[in-house]
Amino acid sequence: MSFLKKIEIKSKALLLKEFFYDYFWKKSSLNLGLASLIFSLAIIQFSTPQFYISATLRENKSVGSSSPSLGGGSDNLFSIVSSESNSFGEFRSNIYSYIIAQRMWEKGWATEIYAGGDKSIDVNKIDKPQTLADRLGSLLLGYELYDFYSPHDLQDFISSKVDLQKEIKGTNITVSMLTSDQNFGISFLNELMLTADKYAKEFLILKSQAIIDATYKQLSESRNSAITASLAATINKESLHIATLTNDLPYHIYFIDPPYSSEYPVTPNTLAIFISNFIIFIFLSVMYNFIRNHKEDLW
Amino acid sequence: MVNGYFRYIDYGGSLEYYIFEIANYSFLVLLLCLCYKLRFININSLIVWTGIFFVPLVLNYFIFSPSLFPDQFQYALEVMSLKSKGISIDAIASQNAQFSLNLGYLGSISIPTNPVTFSTTFLGFAPIPNFMTVTSLAFANKFFLFVSFLGLKKFFFKDENILLLFFLIPSLLLYTSLALRETLIIICSVFFLLNMLKNNYIISLIFLLPLFVLKIQMFAFLALYFVGRLVFRANNSLYMLVFFLGFILLASILLQDVILQIINYYRLGFAAENMDLGDGIYGYYAFSLYGEELAESLELTSILEVVFASIAGLPKLLLMPYPNTWSSIFYPIQFFESIFLILLYWSISVRNNLLKNKEFIYLSVILLLSCMLYSLLVFNVGTFVRYRFSLFFPFIIALYYLATLERGNKTKLLK
Numbered sequence: 001m002s003f004l005k006k007i008e009i010k011s012k013a014l015l016l017k018e019f020f021y022d023y024f025w026k027k028s029s030l031n032l033g034l035a036s037l038i039f040s041l042a043i044i045q046f047s048t049p050q051f052y053i054s055a056t057l058r059e060n061k062s063v064g065s066s067s068p069s070l071g072g073g074s075d076n077l078f079s080i081v082s083s084e085s086n087s088f089g090e091f092r093s094n095i096y097s098y099i100i101a102q103r104m105w106e107k108g109w110a111t112e113i114y115a116g117g118d119k120s121i122d123v124n125k126i127d128k129p130q131t132l133a134d135r136l137g138s139l140l141l142g143y144e145l146y147d148f149y150s151p152h153d154l155q156d157f158i159s160s161k162v163d164l165q166k167e168i169k170g171t172n173i174t175v176s177m178l179t180s181d182q183n184f185g186i187s188f189l190n191e192l193m194l195t196a197d198k199y200a201k202e203f204l205i206l207k208s209q210a211i212i213d214a215t216y217k218q219l220s221e222s223r224n225s226a227i228t229a230s231l232a233a234t235i236n237k238e239s240l241h242i243a244t245l246t247n248d249l250p251y252h253i254y255f256i257d258p259p260y261s262s263e264y265p266v267t268p269n270t271l272a273i274f275i276s277n278f279i280i281f282i283f284l285s286v287m288y289n290f291i292r293n294h295k296e297d298l299w
Numbered sequence: 300m301v302n303g304y305f306r307y308i309d310y311g312g313s314l315e316y317y318i319f320e321i322a323n324y325s326f327l328v329l330l331l332c333l334c335y336k337l338r339f340i341n342i343n344s345l346i347v348w349t350g351i352f353f354v355p356l357v358l359n360y361f362i363f364s365p366s367l368f369p370d371q372f373q374y375a376l377e378v379m380s381l382k383s384k385g386i387s388i389d390a391i392a393s394q395n396a397q398f399s400l401n402l403g404y405l406g407s408i409s410i411p412t413n414p415v416t417f418s419t420t421f422l423g424f425a426p427i428p429n430f431m432t433v434t435s436l437a438f439a440n441k442f443f444l445f446v447s448f449l450g451l452k453k454f455f456f457k458d459e460n461i462l463l464l465f466f467l468i469p470s471l472l473l474y475t476s477l478a479l480r481e482t483l484i485i486i487c488s489v490f491f492l493l494n495m496l497k498n499n500y501i502i503s504l505i506f507l508l509p510l511f512v513l514k515i516q517m518f519a520f521l522a523l524y525f526v527g528r529l530v531f532r533a534n535n536s537l538y539m540l541v542f543f544l545g546f547i548l549l550a551s552i553l554l555q556d557v558i559l560q561i562i563n564y565y566r567l568g569f570a571a572e573n574m575d576l577g578d579g580i581y582g583y584y585a586f587s588l589y590g591e592e593l594a595e596s597l598e599l600t601s602i603l604e605v606v607f608a609s610i611a612g613l614p615k616l617l618l619m620p621y622p623n624t625w626s627s628i629f630y631p632i633q634f635f636e637s638i639f640l641i642l643l644y645w646s647i648s649v650r651n652n653l654l655k656n657k658e659f660i661y662l663s664v665i666l667l668l669s670c671m672l673y674s675l676l677v678f679n680v681g682t683f684v685r686y687r688f689s690l691f692f693p694f695i696i697a698l699y700y701l702a703t704l705e706r707g708n709k710t711k712l713l714k
Contacts (some may be wrong), residue, residue, distance in 0.1 A: 014337055016333075016337065017335040018336070019333060019337075021330075043318075047315075052308065109480070130639050167388070167389065167390035172389060230392070253366070266308050267308055269308075269315065269431070272315075272429060272431060273315065274427065275322070275428060276319050276322035276429060277318060277333070277428075279322040280318070280325050281426055283325030283326070286332065287328070287332075
């Protein structure tokens with residue numbers, strides 16, 4: 001058993017015992033351990049329980065464009081490439097855009113978020129509390145602060161609360177948010193996604209309509225039969241595009257799982273907070289004793 | 300062990316996030332104090348590692364958003380899914396990537412072949428209290444880095460203080476402070492090379508095999524080193540080294556079609572990933588729209604062209620990120636660091652008279668070949684600065700070990 005001799009188990013066990021009694025088995029550890037419980041209770045008491053609201057979506061692949069054939073060894077690559085579309089990017093940009101915040105504002109969501117659902121308050125006259133930093137900034141730079149909430153605030157709310165994640169090399173998109181009110185969270189997320197998707201459709205309808213108008217103009221001037229046929233095909237294509245967009249079905253995405261809430265609040269995580277704070281406080285006690293005992297080594 | 304305690308919630312940079320991660324930090328520092336008390340490390344290591352363990356706390360959500368390295372979320376989700384439900388996340392589970400070995404009466408064992416599952420399974424063994432946020436895996440990485448430091452100190456290097464300096468290289472601090480698999484790649488590569496230099500082939504093989512899953516290209520480079528040393532004995536004579544290189548060239552010419560197809564495939568892949576046309580059109584989508592001309596210009600058609608292109612791309616790989624591409628605080632640091640590492644490599648070899656040492660020559664040739672292959676794929680600066688570091692760092696450690704061996708031999712001769 002020469003390797004056991006090499007490890008010097010006996011002396012190491014003694015050092016371990018010494019470590020325990022010198023740094024852990026102290027009154028300060030007990031005091032700080034109890035303090036951690038009080039600190040954890042305080043954190044939990046002051047935290048607002050938040051529910052996890054999420055929805056699982058999938059990109060509508062028919063929106064993606066077809067890829068050109070390059071031939072040769074690139075075919076394999078393009079089998080991957082062709083499955084990628086930019087729908088997620090567009091959908092994400094729309095969700096966080098000002099125009100969507102404005103539409104959500106017009107639908108009255110500001111009342112729900114900033115006025116506690118009190119519909120008697122004018123949506124454009126909800127008082128906005130100003131932080132000290134905002135006041136200081138306006139004083140130093142000489143600009144006026146807005147007294148009322150605006151769609152800009154709603155846009156900030158959406159950006160900070162709503163999270164969009166797409167699986168890497170996967171197809172599913174998860175849209176989620178944490179909120180203290182389950183019903184509000186579910187309806188808000190649902191409305192937000194549908195509004196963003198509807199806006200994308202409206203933009204494309206307008207684009208197709210503009211193409212049709214311009215093509216009709218060209219068609220009236222054209223005398224060449226080949227060009228006329230091509231222009232007519234463009235009109236047909238764009239008309240079909242409009243027909244497919246003028247319905248209530250989602251465009252960029254479709255729901256796999258509509259917004260739903262967790263059964264219980266997911267945060268604060270009570271057990272994890274108690275355990276973590278206990279470790280942190282015990283660590284502080286050990287470090288205090290350790291630094292005190294090794295002052296000379298450390299400095 | 301499946302435990303519902305670990306569940307992924309996006310805590311952002313909230314108070315809860317800091318409570319969970321400071322608890323992880325505290326636990327690691329307690330471990331450090333214990334190691335000091337047991338005389339595994341000296342006081343300098345204790346102080347420096349206390350600082351190294353602190354780095355993850357100041358990166359994610361503090362200096363930068365974790366979205367800067369978005370892969371981190373996949374690793375975090377996977378480790379929490381494995382810990383809370385015992386299964387992979389949907390995107391990985393659907394790939395069904397695992398290798399099963401039937402052991403007859405003993406049952407069967409399954410090894411995940413998805414690099415994310417493989418690395419998170421391993422990192423999940425780190426005895427830290429919380430796997431709650433994206434930064435938890437960074438602490439798991441730090442734990443394994445510290446264990447590797449103890450291993451290096453115990454089996455390879457006597458001078459603990461100098462060894463400690465290698466662990467203060469900025470890129471090592473950065474990549475081991477994120478929820479990525481770079482730490483495991485670096486650890487496996489370092490121990491593979493050091494054991495090879497000690498002629499421990501079996502142990503080397505144990506460290507080489509995980510790289511097949513973790514990073515296939517690193518596996519290929521080191522497998523080349525393994526074969527050249529074990530079969531051709533290219534580390535013992537220059538003739539054998541030339542013969543080995545000739546063999547590689549001949550094999551490349553004979554298998555030209557296959558090799559070119561693989562290289563072109565990866566060149567296109569990396570180029571497509573990095574393509575940006577503006578207006579939110581980027582990546583594979585942009586490439587599918589306008590990548591035709593680029594694809595033609597990137598295609599390599601012969602091994603000779605591969606050799607020339609790789610030599611031409613070498614300075615870029617070694618020195619990037621160039622000043623004209625600096626877009627974050629890390630880029631200038633990494634630029635000067637890359638120059639420093641090249642100078643360090645040169646300085647260690649010159650100061651220890653290694654330039655004529657056959658082991659050194661062989662080691663450097665393999666490093667050069669690996670860099671040449673990487674230089675063919677450099678399209679995304681951020682990615683390849685990371686790849687370059689995880690390739691270069693193990694070779695520097697190996698070189699330093701070689702230098703200590705050389706110094707030891709000289710001392711013996713003088714006695």
